[in-house]
Amino acid sequence: MGVVIPLEEGMNRQASVKPLVDLTKADMDRVNQLILSKAGSDVQMIPEVANHLISSGGKRLRPMLTLASATMFGYRGEAHIKLATSVEFMHTATLLHDDVVDESDLRRGKSTARMIWGNQASVLVGDFLLGQAFRMMVEVGSLDALDVLSTAASVIAEGEVLQLSVAKNMETTEDDYLSVIRAKTAALFSAACEVGPIVAQASKAERNALRSYGINLGLAFQLIDDVLDYGGSAKELGKNVGDDFREGKITLPVVLAYRRGTDQERAFWRQAIETGDNDSHALEKAMGLLAKYGSLKDTVARAEHYSSIARDALAPLPDSGEKDALMEVIAFCLSRAH
């Protein structure tokens, strides 16, 4: 990568999600069982398509966030298992629809469902998983949790449409782009974290803290993902370096390089992104411009900004294993870009 960012004092270079994984392990076993059971159907194609994606090795970060956000407030019931599963289904449904919308061939290093079963099955199985997610939320019976998650579902879809309408438009500003990722990525992180304190009947302030943690973690997570697309390896990413570029996707590194470039360089970006002139030679040139203008480094700096907000959101909460684990997720998220 070659991207170096100043580490905050005390920040762990070896930060990992392991504390969160360990802490939620018993509950996640039950979430994983519920995932398999609720993705089941007499209609054979449904579990086939759903399990293809479900078993493809996603980290399941979002459901772990829901579980920890509930137990950190002393929650000891069952509702967080169903809500965590709902959150993962909402995420899976979004991925199935995204792959159709983006015409993607590869996801997490495997062929996308649409390449194997077609766009039709991807759209409809996504709809089915979304329906199952809502049924589980309704079973939990918390109208507040339903409000948070159903609002997230609308906002995510709205963000995806917004992304469509800014797609391939090089005049997209950083604020436009933030609106997109706030809706399409951060809203679900936020909802995943907020339903924990809701079912735990935590205070309004605690609920707000977790919501703020979630949205800012989500923003940082997406920005680092955008950086990795220009610098990770296919194995780490589960997709190929430069995929965003080849798909003509506007992400923050590109927005920054474009806005900082010369007229001639801007003409190059328009040619590459808007008209699809994006072969390996163009990718090489794009990487050079990203380096020239510090676009990757500065995107990481932006991610660090949101990470700081996430840390400060959690700061006033009493110490707990969950709080430590959630703090370390922030550090882990940033460490991926090192």
Add this chain to the structure above:
Amino acid sequence: MGVVIPLEEGMNRQASVKPLVDLTKADMDRVNQLILSKAGSDVQMIPEVANHLISSGGKRLRPMLTLASATMFGYRGEAHIKLATSVEFMHTATLLHDDVVDESDLRRGKSTARMIWGNQASVLVGDFLLGQAFRMMVEVGSLDALDVLSTAASVIAEGEVLQLSVAKNMETTEDDYLSVIRAKTAALFSAACEVGPIVAQASKAERNALRSYGINLGLAFQLIDDVLDYGGSAKELGKNVGDDFREGKITLPVVLAYRRGTDQERAFWRQAIETGDNDSHALEKAMGLLAKYGSLKDTVARAEHYSSIARDALAPLPDSGEKDALMEVIAFCLSRAH
């Protein structure tokens, strides 16, 4: 058409939805306002795509069913407006996704949204409307209504996938086909009718009556639609005669003609449906076989069977304008095939 079915005694040949339209007019004005407001978004493409379909002259039968099913039990609150709007949004979302799945060019006589804005926008705006539908349901705050509608959402998607897996398979039985339309069409009619008595806090028996009415009306409605595809005009249908045939869709008329045919005729159906040899000459031959085996007439007879169940479901309820209007909807549904 040439299809003649024996009319039940007292059944009105001029049956129409007018009584239901008149009865629900004031409430439907509010539903229509809510539809426009909740399909709104700062993301310009969302109202564009949504309103294209919303304003394309659908009858809005489903929300009218919800309204009448609530007021017939004396409901005087506001919840039925939101639930009726949710039901229409669920329907609209399904149509947007269906057009992508079926690769349809024409819906209600207009170009489909996917032909104008692309598959991507159709998938995502469908997701947005579904999210908005859930948000409105949550605002109503009835967990029973949420249960009924979220279950319907899952069942509809499951039915669509089932339809995908029986598609172009000529060995589909009548029961297989009924499972498909029970899920993909009748489930939403049923839910639309059941949430009325739920918000009106009607009895369990009344709730069951409306659910049964809804599911059987939905079955009859879909079967008559299937008949009309081989006999209506593009103007009436909003699609072209023979569309189902050209798309290789298995519907009950085809199932019956296939199962009643000679080996040679079955070979013709397989050729037409499974391998897509379905030009206008083939359509003409198919129409001949449908006539030869009375497939359209008998599909209407099956629809009449479900209509009878729907009528008997409502029969024990006290007389009311709503009951009369709902009864006439059954007759109207059948009369379309005359």
